Amino acid sequence: MKLAIEQERLASEIETLAAFSDAEAPAVTRVVFTPTDRKARAWVKDRCTDVGLVIRDDAIGNTFARWPGSDPSLPIVGTGSHIDAIPNAGKYDGVVGVLGGLEAMRALQRAGFHPRHSIELLIFTSEEPTRFGIGCLGSRLLSGTLSADAARKLTDNDGASVDEVRRNAGLTGELEQVKLPTGYYKAFVELHIEQGPILEREHLPLGVVERIAAPASLRVTVEGAGGHAGGVLMPDRRDALCAAAELILVLEQAARTSGAIDTVATVGICEVFPGAVNSIPARVRLSVDIRDTSLARRDGAVRALEEACRTVSSKRQVTIHSEWLNADAPAESGSAIVAALRQACEKHGFKFLPMTSRAYHDSLFMSRIAPVAMLFIPCHNGYSHRPDEYASPDDIARGTLVLAETLSMLAE
Numbered sequence: 001m002k003l004a005i006e007q008e009r010l011a012s013e014i015e016t017l018a019a020f021s022d023a024e025a026p027a028v029t030r031v032v033f034t035p036t037d038r039k040a041r042a043w044v045k046d047r048c049t050d051v052g053l054v055i056r057d058d059a060i061g062n063t064f065a066r067w068p069g070s071d072p073s074l075p076i077v078g079t080g081s082h083i084d085a086i087p088n089a090g091k092y093d094g095v096v097g098v099l100g101g102l103e104a105m106r107a108l109q110r111a112g113f114h115p116r117h118s119i120e121l122l123i124f125t126s127e128e129p130t131r132f133g134i135g136c137l138g139s140r141l142l143s144g145t146l147s148a149d150a151a152r153k154l155t156d157n158d159g160a161s162v163d164e165v166r167r168n169a170g171l172t173g174e175l176e177q178v179k180l181p182t183g184y185y186k187a188f189v190e191l192h193i194e195q196g197p198i199l200e201r202e203h204l205p206l207g208v209v210e211r212i213a214a215p216a217s218l219r220v221t222v223e224g225a226g227g228h229a230g231g232v233l234m235p236d237r238r239d240a241l242c243a244a245a246e247l248i249l250v251l252e253q254a255a256r257t258s259g260a261i262d263t264v265a266t267v268g269i270c271e272v273f274p275g276a277v278n279s280i281p282a283r284v285r286l287s288v289d290i291r292d293t294s295l296a297r298r299d300g301a302v303r304a305l306e307e308a309c310r311t312v313s314s315k316r317q318v319t320i321h322s323e324w325l326n327a328d329a330p331a332e333s334g335s336a337i338v339a340a341l342r343q344a345c346e347k348h349g350f351k352f353l354p355m356t357s358r359a360y361h362d363s364l365f366m367s368r369i370a371p372v373a374m375l376f377i378p379c380h381n382g383y384s385h386r387p388d389e390y391a392s393p394d395d396i397a398r399g400t401l402v403l404a405e406t407l408s409m410l411a412e
C-alpha cells in the first residue's frame with residue numbers, strides 16, 4: 001500500500017476552516033454552538049460526505065463520520081479531535097486532528113485500503129470550557145465521566161442551559177443516549193499539536209504520547225473582613241487577599257518540591273472583592289489548577305493546599321472554603337496503539353519522542369471506555385491558544401501520514 005498525503009489540500013482546508021471565525025484573522029474565535037461554529041461544523045461534515053463517510057450527530061452534537069469496514073460487527077477504530085476554539089485562538093488546536101484525521105482516511109481510500117474494522121472520525125463538542133465552564137463536554141458525556149443529569153445543570157455565560165442551547169442548535173434526542181457502550185471502540189487515536197516547546201527544541205518531528213496528566217481544579221473562597229484602607233489598623237485586619245497570597249505560595253512550593261517535574265500548579269484567576277484601591281479585601285476567590293501524571297503526587301499537592309487552608313484560616317481569622325470543580329484520573333495510553341504508532345514512525349523513517357501530554361484532551365476521557373493514544377506534532381515555540389499558534393504544513397502532513405498508517409494497522 002502506497003500512502004500519500006495531499007499536503008497542499010490539507011493546508012488549504014485548515015485555512016478555509018480558520019475563516020469560520022468571530023475574530024479577525026489570523027485570530028480564530030469559534031465558541032461551541034454559535035452560528036459560526038455551526039457553519040464550520042457543517043463545512044467539515046460536507047467534506048466528510050464528499051468521500052462517502054456516513055454521518056451521525058448525537059444529542060450533545062458530537063459528530064461521528066464513519067467509513068464502514070467489511071465486518072461492521074467489529075469494534076470501531078476512532079480518530080478525531082475538536083474544532084471549537086477559545087476567543088482569540090489559533091488555527092491548529094484540535095483542527096489538525098479533525099482535518100488530519102479526515103485526510104488520513106482519504107489517503108487510505110486513495111491507496112485502495114479496505115478496512116475490516118470501521119474507521120470513524122469524531123468531532124467532539126466543546127473541548128474548550130469557554131461556554132459552559134467545563135472542558136471536554138462531549139467526551140465526558142460519551143465516556144460517562146459526566147452524567148446526563150449533571151450536564152443538564154450546566155449553564156452558559158448568559159444563563160442558558162445546555163438543553164436550551166443544544167436544542168436551539170437543532171439537536172434533539174436525549175443526553176442519556178450519548179454515552180457509548182464499553183467496547184464500542186477498539187482504539188481511539190488523536191493527532192494534536194503539542195501545545196508545548198519540547199518537540200521543536202529537540203528537533204523531533206513527532207511525539208508518541210504514552211500518558212496524559214491528571215487535571216484537578218478547585219475553587220477556593222477566602223472570607224475575611226473588609227474596611228477602610230486608612231481606618232482599620234494592621235493588627236485589626238482580616239485581609240482576605242493576604243490570606244489568599246499565603247495559599248498561592250504554599251501551592252507553588254508543594255508543586256516545586258513534589259519530587260517530580262510533572263507536578264504543575266497554577267492559580268490562574270484571583271477575584272478580589274470589593275476590588276477598590278482604598279478598601280481592604282473582604283473576599284477572594286481563587287481558581288486553582290493542579291496536574292500530574294501521578295494521582296498520588298497530584299493529590300499530595302492538593303493536601304498541602306488543604307492543610308494550608310486550615311492553618312491560614314486559624315492564623316488569620318478568615319474563613320476558607322474549597323470546592324472541587326473536577327478531579328480526573330491520569331490515563332495511560334493503550335500499549336497496542338503506542339506500538340502501532342511507533343511502528344508507523346519507524347516504517348516511514350521518522351524519529352519520535354515518547355511523551356507525556358500535560359494538557360488534557362478528549363482522549364483523556366475516551367480512555368475511560370477505550371484504549372487511546374495521541375500523536376503530537378511540533379508547534380512553533382509551543383504557542384497555543386493564541387493567534388500566532390503555528391504548525392508547519394510539513395509537520396502536519398508527517399503526522400497525518402503516521403496517523404493513516406496507524407489506522408490501517410489497527411483497522412485491518
Ligand SMILES: [Zn+2]
Nearest residue numbers: 082093094127
Ligand atoms: Zn485541543
